[in-house]
Amino acid sequence: MRKRSTPSTSVKERVHTIGILTSGGDCPGLNAVIRAVTRGVAREGVEVFGILEGFKGMVENRYIRLTPSETSGLLTVGGTILRTSRIKPNKFPTPNGGVRDMTGAAVETYRRLNLDCLVCLGGGGTQKSAYHLMKEGRLNVITLPKTIDNDVYGTDVCFGFDTGMSIAAEAIDRLHTTASSHHRVMLVDVMGNKAGWLALAAGVASGADVILIPEIPYSLDVVAQSLLDRMRHGKMFSIVAVAEGARPRSNARRSQKDGRSQGTGKGTTAAGGLALTKEPLSVILAAHLEKVTGLETRVTSLGHLQRGGIPTPTDRILCTAFGTKAAELILTRQFGNMVAKRGEEFVAVPLKDVVGKKRLVPLDHPLIKAARATGVCLGDVWEST
Numbered sequence: 001m002r003k004r005s006t007p008s009t010s011v012k013e014r015v016h017t018i019g020i021l022t023s024g025g026d027c028p029g030l031n032a033v034i035r036a037v038t039r040g041v042a043r044e045g046v047e048v049f050g051i052l053e054g055f056k057g058m059v060e061n062r063y064i065r066l067t068p069s070e071t072s073g074l075l076t077v078g079g080t081i082l083r084t085s086r087i088k089p090n091k092f093p094t095p096n097g098g099v100r101d102m103t104g105a106a107v108e109t110y111r112r113l114n115l116d117c118l119v120c121l122g123g124g125g126t127q128k129s130a131y132h133l134m135k136e137g138r139l140n141v142i143t144l145p146k147t148i149d150n151d152v153y154g155t156d157v158c159f160g161f162d163t164g165m166s167i168a169a170e171a172i173d174r175l176h177t178t179a180s181s182h183h184r185v186m187l188v189d190v191m192g193n194k195a196g197w198l199a200l201a202a203g204v205a206s207g208a209d210v211i212l213i214p215e216i217p218y219s220l221d222v223v224a225q226s227l228l229d230r231m232r233h234g235k236m237f238s239i240v241a242v243a244e245g246a247r248p249r250s251n252a253r254r255s256q257k258d259g260r261s262q263g264t265g266k267g268t269t270a271a272g273g274l275a276l277t278k279e280p281l282s283v284i285l286a287a288h289l290e291k292v293t294g295l296e297t298r299v300t301s302l303g304h305l306q307r308g309g310i311p312t313p314t315d316r317i318l319c320t321a322f323g324t325k326a327a328e329l330i331l332t333r334q335f336g337n338m339v340a341k342r343g344e345e346f347v348a349v350p351l352k353d354v355v356g357k358k359r360l361v362p363l364d365h366p367l368i369k370a371a372r373a374t375g376v377c378l379g380d381v382w383e384s385t
């Protein structure tokens with residue numbers, strides 16, 4: 001192992017070695033960030049270790065060496081070459097199904113590799129784990145906001161969102177032609193966890209007729225009425241984009257309280273004037289809308305398709321800029337920060353201001369106004385001014 005001598009101030013301030021990991025659900029653009037960070041710091045002679053499978057690899061001391069040439073061709077590659085996991089260092093799964101605090105083992109890997117900083121790419125959970133290692137393990141960390149859900153607090157946008165949104169929008173475009181050919185109602189399940197960014201943006205981009213998001217609990221009657229109104233105007237098909245966390249009005253308070261999502265495909269319980277059942281929400285909704293409109297109804301679940309494949313050019317640019325800013329923060333030892341995009345700028349936001357918060361869609365967001373103004377039903381009773 002390379003020994004670090006007791007350096008003079010200037011030598012001591014130089015960063016020699018960093019680790020980088022990807023944690024949580026994957027998304028297109030992770031490799032583009034890995035590439036930008038590696039290239040950005042390697043120019044200054046910094047050695048880079050890629051930690052495998054997120055914090056699991058930190059605990060288990062598993063890593064690879066990354067050089068600029070090894071990041072060649074990564075810009076357009078989806079997924080993550082480092083692989084990922086949702087494992088937290090302080091709640092590490094044990095063989096008997098329990099969890100154990102393995103913070104010490106993660107710190108040990110950091111020390112063994114002689115790291116000056118651990119760069120963590122991930123969503124809300126990752127920010128939390130990185131903050132934990134910073135506070136409890138006294139590690140230098142820098143984080144970047146990744147998620148198709150676009151819900152990391154403190155940044156205007158997360159990388160991966162544009163790609164997930166584009167995939168969902170293209171899918172809804174395709175559903176339009178088949179819906180109109182068959183005179184059907186098409187419900188589309190869109191991911192997004194407890195935030196509606198993905199469904200809202202994809203729905204607006206592809207002209208969905210109804211968009212249901214967690215931030216606006218919906219009324220079944222309002223949704224049904226909007227489809228009947230369309231039929232009265234000769235529109236014999238409709239597209240309903242349903243966000244994973246969308247929930248009916250009567251159920252909103254309870255699901256907010258117990259923190260449960262009315263998510264799709266996870267067997268969660270849905271109500272809202274309908275019988276309690278383990279069916280995914282969109283399936284129940286579809287059955288009801290079919291009864292009310294008399295139109296055949298189908299459900300499409302986009303699921304993990306939204307996280308697959310190559311990042312869009314917009315995400316590739318964003319990831320390269322995010323990674324470049326992270327490299328700048330590393331080289332200038334501005335640790336304990338998340339890289340955020342604010343307007344046109346990439347800035348450092350203290351990690352303590354990010355953790356434990358979620359960025360939901362504000363009810364006065366321009367996209368909500370635009371949806372309403374163009375006649376989209378958001379499932380609530382809304383009076384235009």
Ligand code: F6P
Pocket residue numbers: 025123147148149191192193244307
């Ligand atoms: O956070 C990204 C996301 O795709 C969410 O939209 C979704 O709720 C969740 O991850 C799915 O998780 P998993 O990949 O573990 O099924």
